[in-house]
Amino acid sequence: MTAITRGELDAPIPPPGRDEIGAMASTLGMLRDSLIERDRLEHERRRAEAEIRAARDTAQAALRELNAAQANLIQAEKMASLGQLTAGIAHEIKNPLNFVNNFAALSTELLDELKQTTRPALVALDSDGRAEAEEVIATLTGNLQKIIEHGRRADNIVKSMLEHSRGVTGDRREVDLNALVDEALNLAYHGARAQDQSFNITLERDFDGKLGRMQLAPQEMTRVFLNLFGNGFYAAAKRARENGDASFRPTLRVATRDFGEAVEVRVRDNGTGIAGEIRDKLFQPFFTTKPTGEGTGLGLSISYEIVTQQHGGTIDVDSEVGRFTEFTVRLPRQGNSRGAESRE
The missing domain is CATH 3.30.565.10 (Histidine kinase-like ATPase, C-terminal domain)
Structure with a gap:
């Protein structure tokens, strides 16, 4: 009995007899069987808890992966829709933008020719008239340069939009x-x-x-x-x-x-x-x-x-x-x- 109280559940027990010692041995055997069953149930409980924790961790990891995949899918769908939209917008903008850029460059050249052609007439004007005419020409030249500058910027944006809408390729x-x-x-x-x-x-x-x-x-x-x-x-x-x-x-x-x-x-x-x-x-x-x-x-x-x-x-x-x-x-x-x- 002392060995069993120490946790030595495999200690031998004398065979039960008909006297008091035999009855005590029988009771002791039942106690040992009860303790063995308790240890088995405790072991099963711990194993079940470990399995539950593992299953919970797996489920949480799967949920995180699912949320990440869902976010990526939503972003991909948004990108695809925006790609189609930007492609249409870019194509619609590109043609009139080309006209703006080309005619702005052409107008700059024509203005330079105009200055050369009208130089004798400008010289014939009084100082106030000549200053006013030169100021108008300078303003027109500056305006055309701004149109060309921002037209080029808009053209770069359109090119980026078209590049974006085509998606990515590459070997x-x-x-x-x-x-x-x-x-x-x-x-x-x-x-x-x-x-x-x-x-x-x-x-x-x-x-x-x-x-x-x-x-x-x-x-x-x-x-x-x-x-x-x-x-x-x-x-x-x-x-x-x-x-x-x-x-x-x-x-x-x-x-x-x-x-x-x-x-x-x-x-x-x-x-x-x-x-x-x-x-x-x-x-x-x-x-x-x-x-x-x-x-x-x-x-x-x-x-x-x-x-x-x-x-x-x-x-x-x-x-x-x-x-x-x-x-x-x-x-x-x-x-x-x-x-x-x-x-x-």
Whole structure:
């Protein structure tokens, strides 16, 4: 009995007899059987709880994946509808816009000829008349230059709309992702320097040497990285201008990571940041935080489509106003184009 109280339920029990000791042995046997059954039920309860927890965790993970897939599907449907809409609008706008641009350029040339032809008549006018005529000609010339300038901007917007409406295409092949990211980073930096000689930023590279090669559409992914780098440059330079702190150093950090079945590219700048209320709008076509004339609002929209639809990946953003913005592009190594899957 002492052994049983210690939990040794397999201790031998004397065979029951007819005397008091036998009765006690019989009772002790029943007690041991009861304890064994209790331990079995406790073990079953714990196993059932573990199975319930595992099932709950699986269900929660499936729900998260379902919500993410639903969000991607809604975004893809919105993009498809907007693509069709923008294609129609762009085609309708392009023809009259071409007439505006062509006739504005032609009118500028005719105005130059008019100035040459009427020069003798202008000389014959008194000083007030000549000044008034020259002022009108200068105003007309300035107006035509503005028409040409904004016409070209509108033409670029129309081209971007048409490019967006066609979706993304591109042949997939095996490439070194680290080399692709580094090449795009150098290209974006020198492009920014060509536009503004005073531009400068510290570039930090943290490339995973185990990343290796993977299948993707290099031209399309280069477009994605150029857009992300360009946005990072813009935000960091803007903070440098507005900060007024001479010690502030604009910085863009690019990191790659290998996760086996997927790879990650993180682009982080220490710029102005993005407010939470507009973060959900970043990937919508034509949404931009840049001033008029500095952005069409299609860069991130096209990037989203390239990453999610063409490569089956994800693109997320984390930001804190006045501190940083970080975009994370995650690409599956064996990811297929969702658009291609839907056409099979």
